[in-house]
Amino acid sequence: MSQAESPFAQQQLPSWRRAVLKVGSSLLAAEGEGLSPRHALGLAQFVSASLAEGREVVIVSSGAVAAGRAVIHRKATAGAAMAERQALAALGQAQMIGLWQRFFDRPVAQVLLTHDDLRNRRRYLNARATLNELLALGALPVINENDTVSVDELKLGDNDNLAAVIAALVDADALFIATDIDGFYTSNPRVNADATPVQDVEALTPEFFAMAGEAGSSAGTGGMRTKLEAAAKAAAAGIETFLFNGTRADAVRQLAQGRFSGTRFRPGQNRVAARKHWLRHVPLEAGGIIVDAGAARAMGEKGASLLPGGVVAAEGDFRRGDMIEVRLRDEHGERAIARGVSQYSAVDVRRIARRHSRDIESILGYNYGENVIHRDDLVMLP
Template identity: 75%
Template sequence: MSADPAVTQIVQSLPAWRRAVLKVGSSLLAADGGGLSPRFALGLAQFVSASQAAGREVVIVSSGAVAAGRAILPKVDEAGAAIAARQALAALGQAQMIGLWQRFFERPVAQVLLTHDDLRNRRRYLNARATLNELLALGALPVVNENDTVSVDELKLGDNDNLAAIVAALIDAEVLFIATDIDGLYDANPRTNPLARLVPEVVELTPEVFAMAGGSGSAVGTGGMRTKLEAASKAGAAGIDTVLFNGRRSEVLRGLAHDRLEGTRIRAARSRIAARKYWLRHAPLEPGAILVDAGAAAAIAQKGASLLPGGIAGAEGDFRRGDMVEVLLRDAGGEQRVARGISQYSAVDVRRIARRHSREIEAILGYNYGGNVIHRDDLVLM
């Protein structure tokens, strides 16, 4: 792919940062014929080393485990393979992927595998945060990946672009670097349209900007650009800028080490959501919902109130205490998503205490986790 040289030579300053997440995709690590190659990983590692030498901290979110596993057992057909086969490839390849990164650094490289449940469960989310912070304090280089060995399709986080955005918010990073195999965001597909122009800066992620990346199955979305914009949206909600750049160009990587960007900078939203509220907004939901009446919906939306049993009309699904669920208002006008939050009671318990007073909870259930079904500190409006 060739891009317009006059456009790709636009250089801008990086945002100030002390801590960052670097996401590296399989296209930069996979070798021709299978396995992993150090060809592009070396330049990325040099950028990380230069950043660390300047007193900065970096966490890598790296793909490549399945590609590495496929080289070990090439007879396994990953395309259309059973979930167990893909998980086996990931398990075989994880050590190879970590070994690739370790070869470039004198400091220890630490493997951190995250799952859907680690980010849905508040306690485990905070444990992951504490682990990453401690690894950084110890001078290690954390390399994060989704734990494909135990994840199943219906519980997967999805892709490493969005995982990187979640990790960036998890560790309070100032910038999310996404290394790809093209120079950044273009206003058209640069592989098919010679007039495509690089977009050096995005101030706001509007529908028009997303349209540049095409749909998830569109040829315009080459390189998964839409998921990168989705990740930038998540990062931006936490006050984190996203930088897209070509990880195959050594001169671009050298420029990044000196805070010069040739690529696309996607600026964060002006207002920063508090860390807890951010997690509440983006953590995966448990199937199910709590149904409320109009009075409870208004109290939550307009007064910042907690959700009490008296305003609950019912519950759907089979969620448990501590799960993240939606709060829905369903009436003659249709269905409205009011909020999402952590339920202090299971779906079975919510059904039993619906329309009752908080002081009756213990008499009905035989125990009491508090008078709020969802406390206002555990709620975020939708």
């Protein structure tokens, strides 16, 4: 549709600092099963404009399997074996990254993830640290599911849901999903002329999922269910989702101008509140970290991270990535004051306790950052 024909009115985009842009293979695949810059160019221009304004963007991109088929001139076949898909993905990854690199004058970094990487808390933290470092270095991360090693029971299933997980992983403000339809409708507009556009969704109730139908069903909105699942995951993390038509040049241009045409999915609570709620309710591992009064004041009054210099001791046998209790030990005894995700194991915390952050690597031989618990992973108790 042209902009004049679109039933979705323009909205003003809220301000954002960091975003995830998900681009599906339908926007990248050429008729010969290879990759085409036709729609990717406009999206890349939106990314470039955002970067020029000091914002940060992470791209979640499909297309490796389609690119791999073009390399060996093999047509898509129904029910292709997992091994074939994995081989095609391996052949096509370089082409997909090359497509994105051609649009930018900064380095593009390829990041491949599996379900296991995001289910395992320590690997989750490692992935987050890597992505944050890439952004700090000025690189543009391009993420895809690692189809080369994924197996059926471990696959994330689709890049819509992967993008939502990544948005929470990197603490994004917004998730942009580029698709080949103008937004969310009450039913599939391609088969139902009475389908009504839905511009703004305050809360994703079961009724919306019923409108979407099952994945691939003709009654649904055309592959819309996984996009609703992604929006629900993002909302739970306090992140807004914007669903738009990436094949419409005018809709893509609007994004760089701070405007939006499509469907906006709002979170029930802000990002900080969602994060703190999660931190308060994740089960604790046995043991914990004992801190002094100075560290307790810095965390409670200044919102500071917990540094090794304020650590008195570590109890138990927790591991990096575990949710643990933080306890203050003073002349009044010992009491729980906070909980958070430890960047170091109990063994490591004991070795670096009372030491300066700059000494961590010389003591351990490695480091996961200067904080024992980062303030984003820390919540004070009442």
